[in-house]
Amino acid sequence: SSLEGLGLVMRTPDPAxxxxxxxxxxxxxxxxxDEIRDDPSERTLRDKLADWDLDDIERLAALLHALNDES
Structure with a gap:
């Protein structure tokens, strides 16, 4: 919903x-x-996470969401 509200994605009913x-x-x-992907600081983060296990990345994402929700 947030991305749609920002005009970044469009939602349509699945015809199937x-x-x-x-x-x-x-x-x-x-x-x-494209702007974020090409940002040097984003590349650095991507490089740092490249060797991380997917479970660890998902756990980090959940913790960051929780931290954000507390603000």
Whole structure:
């Protein structure tokens, strides 16, 4: 919902299953993604996480979300 509100993704009903929704990146979302991907500080973080186990990355993401929710 947040990404949709920011205009970064567009949600449409799945024609095969009306209970589901399809997400599509908007041109603005693609531009923002490319901008972040090309940022040197983002590359550094990506490089640091490259050797991490997926479970550890998911745990980090959950902790960061929890920290953000407390603000």
């Amino acid at each position: 299953d009306r209970r589901a929704q399809l997400l599509e990146v908007t041109p603005e979302g693609r531009a923002k993604f």
